[in-house]
Amino acid sequence: MRISFDWLKQLFPTDKPAQEIGQFLTDAGLEVEGIETFDVVPGGLQGMVIGEVLTCAKHPDADKLSVTTVDTGEGEPKHIVCGAPNVAAGQKVVIATVGATLYPAGGEPFQIKKSKIRGAVSEGMICAEDEIGVGSSHAGIMVLDTDLPNGTPAAQYFGLASDEVFEIGLTPNRADAASHLGVARDLQALLNAPYQLPDVSGFQVANTSLPITVEVENTEACPRYAGVTISGVIVQDSPAWLQRRLRAIGLSPINNVVDATNYVLHELGQPLHAFDAAKIKGGKIIVKNATEGAKFTTLDSVERTLRAEDLTISNAEEPMVLAGVFGGLQAGVTAETQNIFVESAYFAPAGIRKTSQVHGIKTDSSFRFERGTDPDMVILALKRAALLIQEIAGGVISSEIVDVYPQPIQPQQITLRYSRVQQLIGQHIEPAHIKAILTNLGIEVLSENEEQLALSIPAYKVDVTREADVVEEILRIYGYNNIILSENLAADFLAKFPNPDPEIITSRVADALAANGYLEMFTNSLTNSNYYKDQEGNVPAELVPILNYNSEDLDAMRLTLVYSGLEVLRHNINRRQRDLKVFELGKVYRKDGEKYKENNYLVLFMTGNKEGESWQQASAKASFHDLATQVQQTLTLCRQTNFITKPTEHPYLAGGVTYQKGDITLAHVGLVKDSVCKQADVKEQVWYAELNWDYLLRNYKDKLVFEELSKFPEVRRDLSLVVDKAVTFEQIKQVAQRTERKLLQDVNAFDVYEGDKIESGKKAIAVSFTLQDKQQTLTDKVIDSTMGRLMQQFEHQLGAVIRK
Structure with a gap:
């Protein structure tokens, strides 16, 4: 917002300089970001005065030049060489004195210097109107009809005095200050001097011949x-x-x-x-x-x-x-x-x-x-x-x-307690001072007692709707700089700090991802509703639309982080950055009946090669297991254990697994459907992981549990199981863990074979089992008994054939 100082002084007369007024306004919350000088004509006619031609004679060495003496109000007349045909003694003219800069209409600015013209000294310039930017004529010098004394600034004669303009950073809540009058109201309270409304007493109806x-x-x-x-x-x-x-x-x-x-x-x-x-x-x-x-x-x-x-x-x-x-x-x-x-x-x-x-x-x-x-x-x-x-x-x-005006708007009425003023400001202010500030702000005191004031708030103060707002108004005018801070600051409220701190956990996980080559991205929570439309053009009921959107591409709140991440991949792929590993911590939004919900997720994307080109190893495409490994590391970092995996049913994934703990879904990992990639115009294969960040934060266990390393050795035994292709390693693992809870420490698949050497529809999985008794050394009898029970359950529960 721009405020003219000359204009402001019509409403609030003051002899204080603009810089001082600007400081007052800034201290009161109307931040003056700058004060600039405004000139109607460039340069504001600085260095130009009204002068009088005393003598005028032809130049001895130039027919078209005249040598004049001019009174500029500075004592000794100035000698000026002039080329205008209409210059004559007795004229009142505009003189550009030595050092003045002229801004001619349509030309480059130049500075007046003392010089010699054909041997005659010239100490200034008698100006035409186009030479100083007040007109376009160059027929001759300006001859003025004025009684102003010689030496009067030319800007005064033309009414072109410079103005100083405040550039105020108006905050949205200060609608009352969005005018010269609004600024004058604040100055009245700051300087305890009245502002003046324009005089409209001359308004008079001449006739009623044109009623509307x-x-x-x-x-x-x-x-x-x-x-x-x-x-x-x-x-x-x-x-x-x-x-x-x-x-x-x-x-x-x-x-x-x-x-x-x-x-x-x-x-x-x-x-x-x-x-x-x-x-x-x-x-x-x-x-x-x-x-x-x-x-x-x-x-x-x-x-x-x-x-x-x-x-x-x-x-x-x-x-x-x-x-x-x-x-x-x-x-x-x-x-x-x-x-x-x-x-x-x-x-x-x-x-x-x-x-x-x-x-x-x-x-x-x-x-x-x-x-x-x-x-x-x-x-x-x-x-x-x-x-x-x-x-x-x-x-x-x-x-x-x-x-x-059928129903006049009534002023807001607010009760202000002196105790509340002191509590919020932290300093005692005399009641008389408080009342003076409020009165100068146009706030009427309806009634009062020793403890409080009943106030009527003028309608223009749209942001003052409660007691705390009135206290803010008082503090603005009283001055933040006048609040005395004690040497020992104290607070009567101690905030509850969460343990564990979500920010620390988030930073820890982000650092781990960055250390593994993932780049963090930040995307817009606004998205295009077309991503979610079905074949009939309908959007899901849970989609949150934007009522006052500025762009048709950003007309809804996102239901998933998939599309915003794909847009980032597309942007980079189109610029030949094809090997990408990125992650984001962001919110998704949905409407649940009359309520609105938002949830936090950590998402990871992989596309292209999993590593950059190197002479040490051949490039390999990013795979499911590359991303799944990172997800499992992240879950471990978030202190999550004892989860299971199952085939995913994520709506945007063509296949993959879901990590689950009881009824809670911890994460999804899989390949983004081609149809989804096509919507975002991504032509590459994209692997995607989505972690339930709200749950991971809520259930983070800050305390680590340690136990002494066992003194007794581990034993490994391997089995080759022939099972149906539909049987997953997770099922094998769960059967093993249910069968042997005490000795079984780890189960791992280290080879998978599908081919013509086994029955069609089958696969062979080589699985290792790590056994350990932490109280004593395992004997062959115990080991063989344990492996026998495992094989029996694999045959019984999974229909497995144990390859000898």
């Missing part, structure tokens, strides 16, 4: 609507002073009527709109919701399709304005306009915000309306605009003010 009736159909979306007509205006360029004010804050002047409404918006924070009265068909304004699907062309010549939720300002036949957001092309003020209707209204912020978002329109009006304006400013701003239009465009007020 107003009907508000949707009073919830538009609680207050006012307007007045002005006839006989002359639409033309605004006066220089008004153009200068608007340009200082970054606006481009349009015409005097539109400029007047923009001026009042930035002065008082109240958006207004001017209609060509001749285009208000039926002489009637109707504030109502649009017809669903209706077409409407806005001022930027873009045809937009309206929604039934969009509020419009219409005439008797058609919409003229998208209320609070943007004007229509047909009803705007043009050079032919003679009579106008000026609108001033208060619109409900939520509706304006939705309309602005859906249609992608951001204007100065919508910026303020969607954050909340002051319903009590509507009439004052309307009168101010009407008087300003009369001043710069002529015309007379030709109707009474129409003010439709």
Whole structure:
């Protein structure tokens, strides 16, 4: 937000410099990010003064040059050589003194230096209007009609004094400060000096020859609507002073009527709109919701399709304005306009915000309306605009003010306890000081006692809705820098620190993955709903849509991390980075009836070769087991043991396993379906793992359990089992563990054979069994008995044939 210091001083007179005012505002929460000098013409005519030509004679060595003496108000006259044909003694002129920099229209800037021209000394320059940037004529020097004393700055004569402009980083909650008046209100409280509202006492209705009736159909979306007509205006360029004010804050002047409404918006924070009265068909304004699907062309010549939720300002036949957001092309003020209707209204912020978002329109009006304006400013701003239009465009007020305000908005009432002020600020502030701050902020004290105040909050303070907000207002003005910090800080609340700390666990796992060559990625939680549509184009009920999305590609919250990861793979593969191992810790979102849920997952992706090319070994494609090994290491790092595996039923995987513990799914690992990869335009084979991060964090055991290494040796025995192809190693392992719980330490498959040497539909699995008794040395009798029971159960439960 840009605030002109000259303009601000019209509302809050002060002799303090801009830098000091900027510091006050920053301390109060209106952060001044910079102060820049604004010049209507480049350089601000620095070093240029009004002077008088005392003598003028022909140059002895040049027919087209004159040698002059000029009084610049500095004592001794200056000698200046001039080439203009119209220079003469007795003229008042503009002098560029030595050291001044000129910015000629259409030329490069140059600096005036003391020099000799054909042997004659020249100590400055008598200027033409194009040479200093105030015009385009180069027919001769400017001859001024003025009684100003010699030496007067030229900027003063032209009314081009430099302005200082504050660039304020306005936070979203400070809608009340989105104007010069809003800043002046804060300065009143900071400096304990009154601001001045514009004088509208001159507002007078000349006649009622041009009445416009107003009907508000949707009073919830538009609680207050006012307007007045002005006839006989002359639409033309605004006066220089008004153009200068608007340009200082970054606006481009349009015409005097539109400029007047923009001026009042930035002065008082109240958006207004001017209609060509001749285009208000039926002489009637109707504030109502649009017809669903209706077409409407806005001022930027873009045809937009309206929604039934969009509020419009219409005439008797058609919409003229998208209320609070943007004007229509047909009803705007043009050079032919003679009579106008000026609108001033208060619109409900939520509706304006939705309309602005859906249609992608951001204007100065919508910026303020969607954050909340002051319903009590509507009439004052309307009168101010009407008087300003009369001043710069002529015309007379030709109707009474129409003010439709069926249910006036009542000010918020809040009780403020002195004890709460001290508790939140941490320092005692005298009640008299608190009341002075509140009064200067426009907050009315309704009643009081020794313990508390009953307050009435002005409507423009939209962010002050509770006691804590009032305390914040007090602290802003009292000054954060005035809070005294004790030498020994203490707190009366000790936060509960989780044990184990999820951040530490997350960092530990991420470090382990990075050490194994995985790169971490961060993707957008917003995604494209097309990923989840079925063949009929329907999306699942659990998908969370975005109501005010800005991009059709980001119109829903993701149900899975699969697609966002595939988009990252596609981006890299398209740039010839094909060997990828990446991971992400992220959230997924789903709707469960009327509730919304979010869950955390750790996902891993592998594609291309598992390692880069090397002379030491041939490249090998990433495989299921490469990713499964990493998943098992991660589960172990998260202190998960005694889990089982089973074939996965993950909706995005064409095959793989699920790691399960009881009824809880710990992880899925497998190959992403071709159809899913095709949706994301990934043509490579992709391996994917998904870990239930919420569960892993909740069930992380921070304490490690150690036991003494056994003094007695392990024994290994191997078996070759011929089983059906459908039998998994996990089934073999589970049978073994159920059969022998005490001695069996480990089960491992070290070879698998499928071929013509065994029966069709069968496979041979070579399995090793590690046995150990931690109390004594195993005997052959115990070992043989154990292996016998294992073989018996494999034959009985799995139909295995033991190869001898």
